[in-house]
Amino acid sequence: MAYFDAASTEPLHPRAREALTAALDAGWADPARLYGPARRARMLLEQARAEVAEVLGCRPDEVSFTTSGTQAVHLGVLGVLRGRRRAGRRLVVSAVEHSSVLHSGEVHEREGGTVETVGVGLTGVVDLAAFGEAVRAEGTALACLQSANHEVGTLQPVAEAAALCAGAGVPLLVDAAQTVGRMPASPGWSVLTASAHKWGGPAGVGVLAVRKGVRWRGPLPQDERENRVPGFENVPAIVAAAAALRAAAAEAEQEGARLSALVDRIRAEVPRLVPDVEVIGEPVARAPHIVTFSCLYVEGEALLMELDKAGFAVSSGSSCTASTLRPSHVLEAMGVLTHGNVRVSLPRGASGADVDRFLSVLPDAVRRIREEAGVKS
Amino acid sequence: MIRNRGVSDAMTPRHTAAEQAAQQAAQAPALTVDALGKKCPIPIIMLAEQINHVPLNAVVSVLADDPAAFTDIPAWCRLKSHHHVGSYELPQGGWAIHVRRNY
Incomplete structure (x- = not known):
């Protein structure tokens, strides 16, 4: 995992x-x-x-x-x-x-x-x-x-x-x-x-x-x-x-830069690999380890389950994954897509190989969910 | 059924007076997509399918009561370069969210 x-x-x-x-x-x-x-x-x-x-x-x-x-x-x-x-x-x-x-x-x-x-x-x-x-x-x-x-x-x-x-x-x-x-x-x-x-x-x-x-x-x-x-x-x-x-503070500068580069990779690759995706939040003035994106026509919970099956623990601000029926107040306040939302936040030591594997399984996971929902691409 | 009444009767504008005036001047929806009771992303999937069934510059009204739709349909318009005309509260809960086809 x-x-x-x-x-x-x-x-x-x-x-x-x-x-x-x-x-x-x-x-x-x-x-x-x-x-x-x-x-x-x-x-x-x-x-x-x-x-x-x-x-x-x-x-x-x-x-x-x-x-x-x-x-x-x-x-x-x-x-x-x-x-x-x-x-x-x-x-x-x-x-x-x-x-x-x-x-x-x-x-x-x-x-x-x-x-x-x-x-x-x-x-x-x-x-x-x-x-x-x-x-x-x-x-x-x-x-x-x-x-x-x-x-x-x-x-x-x-x-x-x-x-x-x-x-x-x-x-x-x-x-x-x-x-x-x-x-x-x-x-x-x-x-x-x-x-x-x-x-x-x-x-x-x-x-x-x-x-x-x-x-x-x-x-x-x-x-x-x-x-x-x-x-x-x-x-x-x-x-x-x-x-x-x-x-953590002693390692922060070096580890933060390494994680931030991985986040940059995710921010750049996700919209290239997956159609109809919105990458959310500040691209540069951001925490080093967090990246969030929303996939059009995808149910957040279904995507989390697919990613869990593929061995990835991520979270989501979509309403169907929260304890309430309301979508995340953060995404609402920003006016961005709230469904199909995935937050990736990298812990200390997260490997580039794992990020690459995430990027390789994500497009198929999204495509399968869209197909099941009858979305024509 | 309230839903079958004239659209303007069934709607309570939640925007400024200027927007209301602009709305009244605007054309009636060419198509109404009833997504009441449907959870996101289904209302948006329905909108994406249906928008191509109206002529250019015509308005589609999506009736939805999932709170996510209130944020997500305007966001979809921004991503897909269509125009979010406005969102109007329905008396029975939910909104009529008007989208103008741009291309």
Whole structure:
């Protein structure tokens, strides 16, 4: 099986596996206690925090560990909205944010706040002028913009958006789940969220970084443990996450360039090999590992099954493959074809030979599905 | 059946006043493709088959209620260089999506 679904989850990095095994023995005790094993667990936790902060370019005491990237977004969005309640009740988001951002916005609306959604262009880039106008509007408490889109890979103009937000005195939350460990974080964020299993760490570890000076008030009952996140820290998993992040960040430039060249090959070859295909998203300003395309007249689910049979794990934003009957809100907002959609996201180490084999089986798979549906070519 | 009523009666425009005015000035559909209850990509497969059955510059109205069709038919027009005239909500749910044959 060629695994091409890294944007869902990256396989565990070997460094993470080693660190996890070691930390299960050395970091099991309660880091809030004062005896030897507890102090060792605390030391490991703080070392991991410092390593993550270094990669993100912030201070260790600005970094909290959550139980997932989704929880980091929930706490980041709702915490800043509470902390800045006196500044206003407006939340600004791009139309292509991860569902965790949009669902946080729904909670905010139910509590009497408002959400303004800023549209994107055909390649998924947020309308920066409209974004600036939205954050400058009276009563804006927080703006959210992802670093790169999780479905199409398009990079957002985070540095420019951060400058607009700074000019308006509005904090910017950057959901960097798709880029941390693959690309350096753009400067200027106020709150940054990420997810360890997207960079090769274990599942169950998210990162919530809140810069000094950003007002934040937790939406959950607090305790005396992890800063901003209630509950007993999973020290071994956090240590493994930090080890994977250090390793991924060190390899990122070289491995990112290699994967990006493979993505370029897919972007160029798919429309040459398969008739009636739309390759979606920014061709250059994109995450190194993600490419998405939609095949006209093809049911997304049928194509995923064909590709699974041929030994490829890929995902799709088509409605028939989602748990809801609606197509992906990202593809809808971009105004691109939502059916017959395939997202290929390459993990660390994905081979050129596997990409070539994917390109060799795809045209027949699409042709068979179209024939069965009675489409005349 | 609502579907058999005059097309303009059955439609609620969801676009601007200018677009509505332009729509009223435009010709009635030469052909209606009933894809209600059909999941994407079937409405688009039906449209692709049927569009060649109308004269150049004539309008095909696709009735569809799969939410994907609302995005995908305009996207198909862009890819296939036909013209998406507009999409109009149907009272019973779904849309009449008007496409003008360009070639």
